[in-house]
Amino acid sequence: MGRLNNLNNQQKDSKLIWHPYTHYESLPNIVISKGEGQYLFDENGNKYIDAISSWWVSIHGHCNRYINEAVYKQLQTLDHVIFGGFTHYPAIEISERILNLIPFHNKVFFSDNGSTAVEVAVKMAIQHFHNQGIKKNKIIAFKDSYHGDTFGSMSVSSRSIFNKAFWDFLFDVEYIDLPNENNINEVVEHFKQTTINGDVAAFIYEPLLLGAGGMKIYKPEHLEILLQLATSANVLNIADEVMTGFGRTGKMFASEYMITKPDLICLSKGLSGGILPMGITTCNSKVYSSFEQTDKTKTFYHGHSFTGNPITCAAAIASLDLFDINNILEKIQDINNLHIAFVQSLSKYKQYCRAETIGVILRIEFINNENTSYLNNIKDVINEFFIERKIIVRPLGNIFYLLPPYCIEKTDLEYIYKTIVEFIQTISSNCK
Numbered sequence: 001m002g003r004l005n006n007l008n009n010q011q012k013d014s015k016l017i018w019h020p021y022t023h024y025e026s027l028p029n030i031v032i033s034k035g036e037g038q039y040l041f042d043e044n045g046n047k048y049i050d051a052i053s054s055w056w057v058s059i060h061g062h063c064n065r066y067i068n069e070a071v072y073k074q075l076q077t078l079d080h081v082i083f084g085g086f087t088h089y090p091a092i093e094i095s096e097r098i099l100n101l102i103p104f105h106n107k108v109f110f111s112d113n114g115s116t117a118v119e120v121a122v123k124m125a126i127q128h129f130h131n132q133g134i135k136k137n138k139i140i141a142f143k144d145s146y147h148g149d150t151f152g153s154m155s156v157s158s159r160s161i162f163n164k165a166f167w168d169f170l171f172d173v174e175y176i177d178l179p180n181e182n183n184i185n186e187v188v189e190h191f192k193q194t195t196i197n198g199d200v201a202a203f204i205y206e207p208l209l210l211g212a213g214g215m216k217i218y219k220p221e222h223l224e225i226l227l228q229l230a231t232s233a234n235v236l237n238i239a240d241e242v243m244t245g246f247g248r249t250g251k252m253f254a255s256e257y258m259i260t261k262p263d264l265i266c267l268s269k270g271l272s273g274g275i276l277p278m279g280i281t282t283c284n285s286k287v288y289s290s291f292e293q294t295d296k297t298k299t300f301y302h303g304h305s306f307t308g309n310p311i312t313c314a315a316a317i318a319s320l321d322l323f324d325i326n327n328i329l330e331k332i333q334d335i336n337n338l339h340i341a342f343v344q345s346l347s348k349y350k351q352y353c354r355a356e357t358i359g360v361i362l363r364i365e366f367i368n369n370e371n372t373s374y375l376n377n378i379k380d381v382i383n384e385f386f387i388e389r390k391i392i393v394r395p396l397g398n399i400f401y402l403l404p405p406y407c408i409e410k411t412d413l414e415y416i417y418k419t420i421v422e423f424i425q426t427i428s429s430n431c432k
Contacts, residue, residue, distance in 0.1 A: 009043060030387075035062025038408040040392065048390045049412050053405045055394070056211070056243055058274035060322055061407040067273045070318035074311050083110065083307040090313035097320050098280060101252055104261045105282040109300075110308040114242035114268035115148025117279035118204070121264040122152045123302060124287055125202035125236045131290045131298045136201035140194055140235070143175045144213035145206060147240050156204050158213060161374060174200070178210065179222035191226055195233035202264075203230040204238040207254035208358060211243040214372065215363040215401045217356055220257035227260035236287065237262040242279075246270035247323070247332050247406065250359035263287050273319030278312040331406050335360045338410065339402075342417045349424045362402040364420065366427065373397045382423070389419050 004012050009031045019029060034041040038061050040048045053059060060067065078088060095108040109124075111117050122139065129136040139156050146162065147153045154163040155170040163170065174194045179187045194200060207223060210216040230237050239262035244254035248270070255262055264287060267280040291300055306312075322328060339357040346355045346364070354365045370376045376397035386393045393400065402416065 037061040037063075038405050038412060046390060048387075048392050049408075049416065050392050050405065051386075051416055052392060052394055052401070052403045053270075054274065054392075055269075056248075056403050057269045058405050059246055059248075059270040060273050060319065060326075061405040062274075064273060064275075064322070066322060066325070067275050067315050067318040070314045071275060071311055074314035078310045080306070080309055080311070084303065087308070088310050088313075090310045090317060091308040094313045094316045094320075097317065098267070098282065102265060102282055105265065105284050107283050107285075107288045109281045109283070109302075110304075111279035111281065112304050112306060113148075113277050113279045114240075114266065115150045115153045115279075116304065117242060117266035117268050117281045118147045118153040118156070118238075118240055119150045120279075120281040120302060121238045121240075121266050121283075122156060122202065122204065124264060124281065124283060124300065125238060127298075127300060128236065128287050128290045129201055131293060136199050138194070138200040139171075139173045140191065140200055140203040140230075141173050141175055142178050142205055142210060142213075144178065144210055144216060145175075145204075146210070146212035147204060147206075148242075160213075162212070176226075178216055178218050179226070180218065184222055184225070187222075188225060188229065191229050195229070195235055198234070200233065200235045202236040202238050203227075204240060206240045207244055208249055208257060209244055209254065209361065212396065214396055214399045215361065217358050217361075217363065224258045224260055227258060227262070231260060236264065238264045238266065240266045242266050242268045246319075247328060248359050248361060248403070250329075250332055250336055252323075252329070270319070272312050272315040273322070275315040275319075276309075276312040278309075278316060326406075328406050332360055334410075335404065335406070335408070335413070338413050338417075342420075345417075346421075346424075349421075349428070352424055352428050360402075360404060360406070364400040366398045366400060366424075368398060368427070370398070372399065378427075381427075385423050385426070386419060391416055391419060 004015060010028045013029050031043045032040050033043045038050055040050050081088060098108055099105055109120055111120055141156045143158050145158045147157045154166060156173055157163060158175060159167055176190050177183055177187050208218060208220060227237050239255045241253050245267050251257060264281060264283045268278060271280060272278040291298060336359055339362045343355045343357050346353060352367055356363050366378055368378050374397040378398045379395045382395045382400055
């Protein structure tokens with residue numbers, strides 16, 4: 001690699017690394033050298049507010065000392081062990097802690113990330129019926145949903161630019177519209193007609209909020225209707241809480257807003273406090289009982305090399321500790337109150353944007369002469385405007401959002417709000 005010696009870090013990055021979701025003509029990547037709380041620092045010492053928790057994972061901010069110390073302590077005793085035939089205390093403790101938070105479930109399955117947590121859930125749902133000799137080969141999902149990048153998780157995601165090259169290789173899914181006051185009756189009828197033949201294995205959904213599909217917020221009472229329909233039709237409910245879990249919507253899990261509880265839950269992102277990659281799929285006794293058979297062909301033959309890694313488990317345990325130590329749910333409510341007040345203040349700009357909020361998530365849809373789309377060209381304008389002002393965002397086309405770490409200060413949020421207003425005023429003046 002001597003040929004790279006004369007290049008700076010940014011140039012070396014461009015030569016060597018293929019970044020995710022990044023077009024080859026994109027601007028050079030900013031080289032980050034340090035993280036502290038809600039801030040990231042580049043190699044030149046510039047300080048940025050991480051307004052999206054680095055792809056929604058760093059719920060306690062960066063380099064949290066409590067989590068770091070837990071990871072360091074674990075590194076002194078056990079780094080990794082095969083999880084087939086062996087176990088360890090951190091895996092047992094985090095499983096017990098998670099199931100205490102999800103008391104209607106009784107089993108935890110470890111994996112590596114959000115996509116694999118979904119993959120596991122879909123496979124469990126399908127094999128649940130297969131083990132009983134029941135043929136069910138359909139899945140129901142929302143239009144504009146996103147559940148991951150593995151083939152199973154792509155299959156249950158909405159068909160989009162994220163997976164267009166692979167459409168011919170994905171299994172069929174029945175997509176329903178996201179429910180609202182105007183279409184709930186039609187959505188219900190569509191759901192009923194889809195399940196009438198008894199061949200639907202599962203309904204997978206992102207509870208109350210479609211993430212990468214545009215941060216679309218919908219109401220718990222509408223989802224409750226669909227969950228009840230699924231249960232009555234012997235369809236398993238899979239809650240993809242990869243993004244919404246661990247406080248993002250105001251409760252520990254978005255599923256707490258509904259009466260009907262899911263049969264399986266997918267967890268990742270904030271699970272380890274954003275320190276290390278980790279996925280978990282939990283399930284209830286109904287699902288697990290179909291695998292409790294003497295016939296070994298009915299075993300769930302799925303696993304990952306780093307399943308149940310002790311270091312990631314230690315980080316996850318420490319992250320849960322912080323919810324109590326730092327009264328995190330109260331902080332989430334404080335952030336939501338600030339978001340609500342700011343959303344109300346934006347009503348004067350309704351010609352240029354539409355804003356709404358749930359939990360710590362603030363969603364703003366900017367209106368221009370293009371359709372709402374991930375490829376809307378205002379995305380690059382937004383990125384450049386906010387990076388110049390040392391705020392890290394990653395808009396979904398013309399959908400701007402905030403998803404800050406829980407440690408963010410009021411002064412930082414007020415600065416971000418002020419910058420948003422400046423941006424709106426800029427685009428409004430350009431429209432005149």
